[in-house]
Amino acid sequence: MANVLNKYAESLLEVAKGQGVAQSVYSDLLEIKQALVNDSTFAAFAEDPKISKEARTQFVSETFKGVDAPLMNLLKILADRKQLGLIPGIVDAFVEYYNNANQQAKMKVESVYPLSSEELDALGKVFIEKTGYKKLLIENIINESLIGGIRATIGTTVYDGSVINELNQLSKSFQKQ
Structure with a gap:
């Protein structure tokens, strides 16, 4: 599982750096994680197999509409694959990669x-x-x-x-x- 988290995080950092929005994505991810840590309804939603891909994608589009394109794309991929529950782990991995890249x-x-x-x-x-x-x-x-x-x-x-x-x-x- 850690390998999947690392791949998502590393890819997100690479794309965000390429588009010059790494700092913004970093800040958004920290806010998202803080919000999700205290939200049991999101955890239930993320794990509910009855919710369709379309509903998850629409939820992500509406909830996170102010984030940069690379982060929105990742969130939509996670919604499509029913992996929204991975977000906190991806944030942790991203922060580690970002911190290392920025010394x-x-x-x-x-x-x-x-x-x-x-x-x-x-x-x-x-x-x-x-x-x-x-x-x-x-x-x-x-x-x-x-x-x-x-x-x-x-x-x-x-x-x-x-x-x-x-x-x-x-x-x-x-x-x-």
């Missing part, structure tokens, strides 16, 4: 309190230099269990500068002695 990544920053935009910008600059990415999409998450400091996650790499981590490291070093 950007998501960065989750955990802190005890909300960080200001200046603090997040400063952290972003440090991690851009450290990782080589051109851009980091930073999300600040409050985690009071850290006691202080921050924990940053980019992909599968965790940079832990929290007080709780320092205390754990100190405890481990005492246990070794």
